[in-house]
Amino acid sequence: MAILLLLIPVSLVLMAIAGVMFVWAVNHDQFEELERHGFDILDDSPGDEHS
C-alpha cells in the first residue's frame, strides 16, 4: 500500500496537467463548434489547411 504515497501525488500532477490542457483548449476555440467537423470527412475537395 505504500505505493499510494507516490501514486496519489502523481495523480495530482497528472490532473493539474489535464486541467491546464483543458483551459488551453477552451482558450484556443477547440470547443466552439462541436457539430460541424464530423461532416468534414464528407468533403472531397482538396485541402484547406486551417479547418
Added chain:
Amino acid sequence: MTLSTISVADMHCASCATKIQGALRGLPGVTATYVNTARRQVLVEHADDADPVDVLERIEALGFHPNLAGSDTTSRGQRELLKRLGVAGLAMMQVMMFAIAMYAGAFEGMDEVYRRLLEYASLAFCIPVVGYAAMPFFRNALGAWKQGLNMDVPIALAIAAAFLVSLRHTLSGSGEVYYDSVVMFTFLLLSARYIDDRLKARFEGTNATLAALPDRALLVRDGATEPAPLAAIEPGSLVWVEQGNQVPLDGEVTEGEALLDESVLTGEAVWVRRRPGEAVFAGTVNRGAGFQIRTTSAFDATRIAGIADLANRAQAEKPRIAQLADRVAGVFVPGVLTLAAATWLGWQLVDPSQAFVAALTVLVVSCPCALSLATPAAITAAMTRLRQRGIVLTRSEALEQVAAVDAALLDKTGTLTVHDPVLVGMERLEGTELGDDELLDLAAALQRHANHPLARAFPEPRRARVDQVQVVPGAGVEGRYGERRVRIGHGGFCGAAERHDEHAVFLSLDGVPVARFRISDPLRTDAAAAVEGLKQAGIRLTMLSGDSPERCAELARLLDIDFAARQAPETKLEVTRDLQARGHRVLVVGDGINDVPALAAADVSATVLESSHLVKSKADVLLLGRRLGALVELVVTGRRARRIVRENLAWALAYNLTAIPLAALGLMPPWVAALGMAGSSVLVMLNATRLLRNPRSRSAAAAAAPPVDPTVPPLAAVQTG
C-alpha cells in the same frame, strides 16, 4: 491579414456550412475560412486589401443572407463558464474517488497515514474548485449586500462553510471532511448554469433572423455608384436601387419611377408606383427599373426595423421572467437561512457535535434553485424552438395561453390563402376561330402591360403581338391584334353581361366577349395538413371570411371545416366573444385591418408576415414563414412547454418538501444533500431542453410532416368548353 466576421442567420446545419466553406475556397485574397454553425458565423481571414464584399457575394450566390458582423463578445462569458465547469469536473472525479476510499476505510479500517494522505489530496483538488470554479457564486453573493438577497447567498455560504470546516479538520487531523460535497455541489450547479447559458445564447442567435435587409447599398456620389455599408449611410444621402433588389433605407424617390412590391410592410399584394418626391420604405422590393432615392432615415430607424423591434418585444419582457426568479429568491432565501440557523440552534440543545452537519445539510438541501429555474428555462427553450421554426412570440405570456387554446378562428383571404393570384381556368364564351392556346397567349400579351395584381396570374406571352396598347385605369387593357380590337378586363369593359366578379377576367374581340378567365388566390400549400393537425390537437376550427357564402363553402368543403361568410369586423368580434362565453379559449388568426377587433379580443392572436403593421402590433404571435403548419407547431409546443413547466415545478417542490425534514433531523449526509439539490437543478434544465428536440408522439409527427400537394389544379388540367 485581416479577420472578418460574417453572420449568416439562415445557415442552419452542418451541410450548409460545408457548402459555404467550399464556395469560399480559392477566392482570391482569402487565406482561410472557418464556419461556425452554432453561432451562425463565418470567419474569413483575408489579405488586407481584399474586399470582404466579394465574400458576401459568394455566400449570397448560394442563397444565404450574409451580413458583416461586428466582433462579438457574447461567447466570452460562456467560455469562462466552460473553463470553470471543466476544472470542477476534473476535480470532482478525483475527490469522489478519494471519498469512496475514505468511506471504505472508515468501515474496514485504514492506517492514519493513508487517511491523512487522502484528506490532503482532496484538499489540493478542492482549492482550485473553491478558489476558481465557484467564484461566480461568491461574487454574486457579495453583490447581495447591495441588491438584496439572491439565490447565490445560501450556495456561497454552504460552499464556504463546508470548505473551511473541512480545512480545519484536515489541519487538526481529526473530524469529518466534506470536500466531496463541495466539489459535487459546485460542479452540478455550474452545469445547470452552463445549460441555461447555452439555451439563452441559442435564443438570441435565432433572434437575429427577422430583418434580413441587405448589408450594403449603392451610394451615389458624384454621379457614380459605389457599395457602402448600410450603417455608414446618413440620412439625406443618395442611394441607387437596382431592379429586383430591396430598398435598403426609408427615403423618397429623386430620380426615375419606382414600381414597388410593398407587401412586406403593408400586406397589400398590389405593386405600387412611386414618383419622384414620394416616399419609399426599406424592405420593399423594386419590381421595375432602377431608381434613385434620397434617404430619410438611418438604418436602425426604418419602418421595418420597427417591426423587428416589435418581434423583440418578448425578449424585452424577459426581465419579467428574471423578476420571477428574484421573487422566489426573495421569499425563499431568508427562509432557508432561518431554517439552517434554527437547525443549528436545535441541535445545540440535543447534540452540539451534530449541529454543524445538520445545519449545512439543511442549507444545501433547501436551496430553491430548481424551483426558480423551472419556469424560465422551459419558456426560453420553447421560444427558441418556435423562433427556429419561424414563429415569433411578441409576448412571452402568450405561450401559456397557447397551451389552453381549444378553438381557432381562421381568416380566409391572406391566411388560409395567399395573395398570389393564379389562373385556375378558362371558359370560351362565344364562337371564335381562335384556339385555346391563342386566346390565352393573347390575354397574356395584353396583361403584360397591365399593372393590376390579377395580371400576374398570366404566363409570359409566347407568340401573340399586340400594338397600340392602352391601359384604361380601373377597367383593363386595350390593344390591336392584327386588324382586330382586343380588350381584357372586367365584365363591363369587355361587353359581358355578367355581374361584377373580382375573380373573373374577360377577353373580348371587337367588343364581343370570347373568353372568361377564372383567377383565384390559392390555398397555402400546407393548409390542409395544418387544418388536419389542428383538428388532431382537439381544436375546433371555424373559417371566417368577408367573402360570399358560395366561395367560402367551396373552400370549407375542401378543408372540412365550419365557416361563416360575409363577416364584418364587428361580427368577427362577436363570433370570438361568443366562443369565449361558451368557455372556449380562442386563437384568432388573421391578416387584415378588419380582423383587428377579433385579434384584440382573442385569448391568443396570430398573424402572418404579410399583414399590415397595425395588425402585427396587435398580434401575440407572428408567423414568418409561408407555412400554416406553424400553427400546429405553435399549439403543440405551447402544450409541451406547459407540461414541462408543471413537471419541473412539481419535482422541485416535492424534492424540497421531503428533503428538508430529513436534513433537519440529521438523517441525510451532506453529500446526498448536495447531489439532490444541485442534481435537481440540472434535471430541471435538461427537462427544459427536451423542448428543443422533436417529440415522438403521433400528433406532433403530423405537425412535422411535409406539406401536401397544392389543392389548386394546374392550368393544364382545366376543362374548356
